[in-house]
Ligand SMILES: [Ca+2]
């Protein structure tokens with residue numbers, strides 16, 4: 001081998017050695033670039049996932065708020081409906097009560113109308129016979145003052161000398177009232193205000209009993225009283241007791 005060939009070989013080896021080193025350095029740079037790109041991708045993916053998580057969280061919170069608000073609204077509607085139902089039920093009960101009371105009142109009105117009609121017939125019947133000219137005093141007074149009340153009005157306490165009159169007055173009065181009978185002059189001798197003596201009495205059972213000192217006569221309206229009947233309703237009482245009186249013109 002000559003010298004020129006040797007030099008040529010050496011140059012080639014140098015050139016080959018330099019090219020290999022450059023190739024190695026270039027490979028290292030690319031690897032670094034790849035790693036760098038990978039890190040960026042991971043960061044971007046992480047940020048993207050984080051954003052998605054935040055958005056999901058916001059969405060869930062908004063959904064929860066919406067559902068809670070709707071649930072409260074439904075609850076409120078439900079309460080309102082229940083209150084309305086209670087009010088309707090209460091009104092229905094009141095309506096039923098009022099209907100019942102109305103029916104009862106109608107029945108009472110019918111009964112009172114029938115009673116009034118009957119009294120009117122009795123009144124007309126008595127009027128035809130000249131038996132009616134009664135009125136009741138308006139104040140509670142003792143027997144003498146009640147009599148004076150009647151006399152001041154051109155009348156006197158009533159004289160009841162027939163069953164028909166007794167029945168009529170018993171059916172009219174709604175409280176205990178004085179009649180024109182007493183035994184103030186002589187105990188046990190009953191006299192009417194026209195000074196005539198009693199011939200037929202319509203006494204309650206056990207009366208007159210002059211219990212203590214009872215000289216003035218009342219007509220007791222109380223139908224619940226033992227032994228009471230339209231023809232058994234008189235009682236003697238102390239004349240100082242205060243009652244209304246039945247006057248007769
Ligand atoms: Ca007496």
Ligand SMILES: [Ca+2]
Pocket residue numbers: 207208209210211214235236237
């Ligand atoms: Ca008595």
